[in-house]
Amino acid sequence: MNGELRVGAERLKPRDAVFVYDETDRHLSNIVAIYFADATGHAPLTQERVLDWARASVGHSALFHRRLRHLPFDLDLPWWIPDPTLSVPEHVALDRPGDGSWRAARSRIAEITSARMDLTRPPWELHVLDRIDGVPAMPGDTTIVVLKFHHSAGDGVATRALEQRLFGTAPAPAVRLTDARPGPLRTALTVGAQPIRFVTGMRRARTARSALRALTETGAIHEPLAQRPATRFNRDIDAELTFHLLPIPLPEVMAAKAAAPQRVTVNDLMLTTIGGALAAYLTEHGETPDGSLAAMVPMSMRGVADWDSANQLSQMIVDLHTDVTDPLARLAAVRQSASRAKHRTTDPAVLRADRLVETAPAVLLRAAGWARAQRRFDQAATVPLCNTTISNVPPVTDELVFCDRPIRRAVGSLPILDGDGLRHLITSQGDEIVLAVTTNPRMMPDPEHYGALLLGSFRALAAALGAGATAS
Incomplete structure (x- = not known):
């Protein structure tokens, strides 16, 4: 992929804002996509290699570079605003849960699914569970990649489009942040017209x-x-x-x-x-x-x-x-x-x-x-x-790869x-x-x-x- 990814401020659409307003500790708005990669014959992953992959990939979507900003008293819908302080290591983790068994990995996926997201920073996480044994219908060692983001940023169909870029072969474009936030006059006009x-x-x-x-x-x-x-x-x-x-x-x-x-x-x-x-x-x-x-x-x-x-x-x-x-x-x-x-x-x-x-x-x-x-x-x-x-x-129809490991299965967790x-x-x-x-x-x-x-x-x-x- 060539060109430049421009990330600016954008007012949430009402259908997307519903996922923000409806969320409670008992009603989460998480999208969780899980990818199973065949790690047979590969050396264990290192934190640095996973971070290098993530840094090279975050240019594929504005999702990774912006956070939510609420207006005072929620007079208008929240805005996506660019976050120049993005720290990739704060969003990416490499882990081998418990004894590395499929049972331990399932428990970790459940924990990730049921944890509420921090909406004061870009609402995404990437968890890599390496060297997992005993995954049903998977050969040998498996690397499991769990991509989690907030539902206000997209739905399951949008996830398919995102994964094609993340796990495809095209390099990510450069990222340019622009910060055109709504001014008081625009906010007043919007609120007045509501x-x-x-x-x-x-x-x-x-x-x-x-x-x-x-x-x-x-x-x-x-x-x-x-x-x-x-x-x-x-x-x-x-x-x-x-x-x-x-x-x-x-x-x-x-x-x-x-x-x-x-x-x-x-x-x-x-x-x-x-x-x-x-x-x-x-x-x-x-x-x-x-x-x-x-x-x-x-x-x-x-x-x-x-x-x-x-x-x-x-x-x-x-x-x-x-x-x-x-x-x-x-x-x-x-x-x-x-x-x-x-x-x-x-x-x-x-x-x-x-x-x-x-x-x-x-x-x-x-x-x-x-x-x-x-x-x-x-x-x-x-x-x-x-x-x-x-x-x-x-269905997944593209050939997807994570860190040279072919992805054999893509599922989700609700x-x-x-x-x-x-x-x-x-x-x-x-x-x-x-x-x-x-x-x-x-x-x-x-x-x-x-x-x-x-x-x-x-x-x-x-x-x-x-x-x-x-x-x-």
Whole structure:
């Protein structure tokens, strides 16, 4: 990469600022991407070599060079401002946790995921866990690279673009910091115009909601159920996070996809798989819910909506049909529910109504974040909209390398939240799909068994489709 990276001051977009205002110790806004590199035949890494790599790489993104600045009393949204005091060693660590086992590495990844970020400095960290033994489906010694940054700076799809630069072959450009901060007059004008913009946004949103109601009444749009039965995973978070991986051979998934009698997506297969495993787990514990469970499934709005924010995700709510025991019937139902959810999410009336957040003043966004933080779930019989998160990001198609070590697997780790204590992140690279599961021991003391149920649920679905998957 040639040229120069110019890093200047920039006002956060409201969709990005929500991740700042919503964050509490019990509701983190961390993006955590994890890369597994084959270290077979390589000497152990040194701190100096890792720092040299980091110093050579920070020119790839403004993320590494700016921090958040709040205005007094949060009269306006925060700003990204350049940080000329960046010290790379303060953001980068080389470690070999515990005995260097995969179990110790998993614990360290969980700690990294569940630690709140310091937003008084550039909100990113790089943790390198070297010489890790026993990583599932990885050969020999493994170097694990954990990249963590704040959600206000970007989403999972943006992470894919960033990793292509960080772990690619093109050199990073030079960095030039420019410091054009907002002056008092500009701030006053922006704050003064906020009520007018918000009232206008309210009127437009009201019109859009009226159109949406009409579409719902005619059956053109299907609204998700407002409440779902609460499960053990929809309680307050009172234990440390745990992190687990389940690789599934990609050829088996593609064979199941090809064998389906109707056109299905890989995401349909994974939603059906998780729904079956979740239902089986709760049933084994005598906690079969009274009704079906649902998942929040983030959907990228790139190419759909003209948002200019760093985060361009919308939250689809997809019924998992956990009350349907037959895997083929559940797949058909999930396929229909996912299609309806996507149709709703991309409908122009929904998009117009959703633009209200773009006109909301900072004080209102902050108040909404505070109100959400007051919610508690331990005594709730139902939860709003969904019971779990199932996120997926585009597959890794580029050849990625870290310090001469080829990256064989890229996954992610989602922090758990009050009311959402079981979360799944689906990634794929090479010949495997990986489900990364985060939860905690009070909600799930036997995550390995849940992994077996996930694999069993997928294999049962594949067998029902006649895909010929073989049990391991």
